[in-house]
Amino acid sequence: MQEAKGSAPMIHRLPCTIHHRGPGAISNFFQPQKLGEAKGAEGDEYKANFRGLELKGRTVSIPEGSKGLVLETQGDCLSAVEAMKKPLKVVGRFNKFLTWDFALSVAGQEQFHAGMNDWSAIAKLIHDPLPLPDKENDPNQNTK
Numbered sequence: 001m002q003e004a005k006g007s008a009p010m011i012h013r014l015p016c017t018i019h020h021r022g023p024g025a026i027s028n029f030f031q032p033q034k035l036g037e038a039k040g041a042e043g044d045e046y047k048a049n050f051r052g053l054e055l056k057g058r059t060v061s062i063p064e065g066s067k068g069l070v071l072e073t074q075g076d077c078l079s080a081v082e083a084m085k086k087p088l089k090v091v092g093r094f095n096k097f098l099t100w101d102f103a104l105s106v107a108g109q110e111q112f113h114a115g116m117n118d119w120s121a122i123a124k125l126i127h128d129p130l131p132l133p134d135k136e137n138d139p140n141q142n143t144k
Helices: 080-084 106-127
Strands: 011-013 033-037 044-050 053-061 068-073 088-094 096-102
Antiparallel strands (some): 033 044
């Protein structure tokens, strides 16, 4: 999460794992530059360098009906397994984020974006209530 002056924090999805939890001087070494509107896609395009690698990024909006939340475990956790057992606290909200991939791999961003939309549709199917069956026309109902 990167704090932007005078606005909500910007969330970044990077193509790597960073083994650090907590605050850091991110703006000293990660400085995204806006390139403009993405051609044929949603969002704005960005570029940045991270540890000597060129990254290309794009803003992605959270799908309709979903919420972007930044969650934090309460208490100290020594492992991911231990963190899964702890209660979570909402420490931030967002409606869009920047997804990054290596400059040579634009397909990775497209796959991530398509997967996010697919996941949203699947989650809706799983979590939406099912309609109750019409008891009069249900052949599985026992009638005496």
